[in-house]
Amino acid sequence: MNISQRELDSYFKNGFLVQDELISLHDTQNLVDSLDEIAKAPLPGHVKEKDNTTYRAFHGCHLYNETYNALIRQPELLAPARQILKDEVYIHQLKINLKQAFSGEMWPWHQDYIYWRKEDNILTNAIVSVMIFLDDITEFNGPLYFIPESHNAGSIDSEKASDSPEGWEGNVSASLTYQVNETQIAALVNKGGLFSAKGKKGTAIWFNGNLVHASPPNISPFQRRIVILTYNAVSNAPHDENAPPRPDFLCARDREPLTAKEISILGS
Numbered sequence: 001m002n003i004s005q006r007e008l009d010s011y012f013k014n015g016f017l018v019q020d021e022l023i024s025l026h027d028t029q030n031l032v033d034s035l036d037e038i039a040k041a042p043l044p045g046h047v048k049e050k051d052n053t054t055y056r057a058f059h060g061c062h063l064y065n066e067t068y069n070a071l072i073r074q075p076e077l078l079a080p081a082r083q084i085l086k087d088e089v090y091i092h093q094l095k096i097n098l099k100q101a102f103s104g105e106m107w108p109w110h111q112d113y114i115y116w117r118k119e120d121n122i123l124t125n126a127i128v129s130v131m132i133f134l135d136d137i138t139e140f141n142g143p144l145y146f147i148p149e150s151h152n153a154g155s156i157d158s159e160k161a162s163d164s165p166e167g168w169e170g171n172v173s174a175s176l177t178y179q180v181n182e183t184q185i186a187a188l189v190n191k192g193g194l195f196s197a198k199g200k201k202g203t204a205i206w207f208n209g210n211l212v213h214a215s216p217p218n219i220s221p222f223q224r225r226i227v228i229l230t231y232n233a234v235s236n237a238p239h240d241e242n243a244p245p246r247p248d249f250l251c252a253r254d255r256e257p258l259t260a261k262e263i264s265i266l267g268s
Contacts, residue, residue: 001079015151015211045249060249087233088257104218113209142218
């Protein structure tokens with residue numbers, strides 16, 4: 001289940017690594033089938049678009065859904081996470097981003113680690129995310145854009161967006177709390193170019209917490225659903241003793257090392 005040294009080198013150079021169709025079609029379909037049940041529960045981590053009708057994201061699904069709890073323990077995900085971080089790992093955050101057909105809103109240019117540093121007090125970027133496609137993703141249905149090598153800029157400090165909602169809601173809305181400005185984006189793209197994250201369902205893309213990324217609105221008739229698992233090194237757990245942490249679905253309380261499930265339990 002380990003990734004090769006060449007793949008590791010590519011990850012550290014570019015800030016991301018693509019593994020085509022890593023998750024089987026069977027297991028990917030089980031993940032998709034779980035979404036109907038998840039959508040029935042109006043939980044705090046279930047975020048809607050500005051229309052207050054269309055779901056934008058589900059957070060913390062592994063905390064109450066067996067299928068997603070099984071996903072975080074799959075050897076093909078745990079092994080690379082341990083390799084990249086050189087430590088035992090736990091899930092700091094899991095989210096399903098739902099860019100619905102015709103109505104899915106944009107995600108502005110941003111980095112992820114700045115939220116974990118400023119909001120969760122995670123002291124280093126010894127943390128990695130893996131995005132799994134739940135649909136075929138093309139240039140038409142709102143793919144993520146990455147700026148290769150932008151992780152080398154480190155954590156880019158920025159002021160809170162003036163139109164961002166207060167509290168944790170601003171961290172997950174279309175008006176994100178911390179955004180990278182246009183001047184910085186232009187300079188980073190001039191140096192590293194752009195990469196569009198496209199591929200078949202089941203594809204996995206690992207990416208660094210400081211990699212700058214964004215996605216446009218989905219105006220196509222096709223859904224674009226992804227699940228993003230963020231693995232943190234156990235030694236890098238938040239220092240949150242003196243401040244109330246964000247909700248559990250954004251900042252995990254269970255920081256025990258994960259044990260792999262050698263046999264998939266994503267479905268029969």
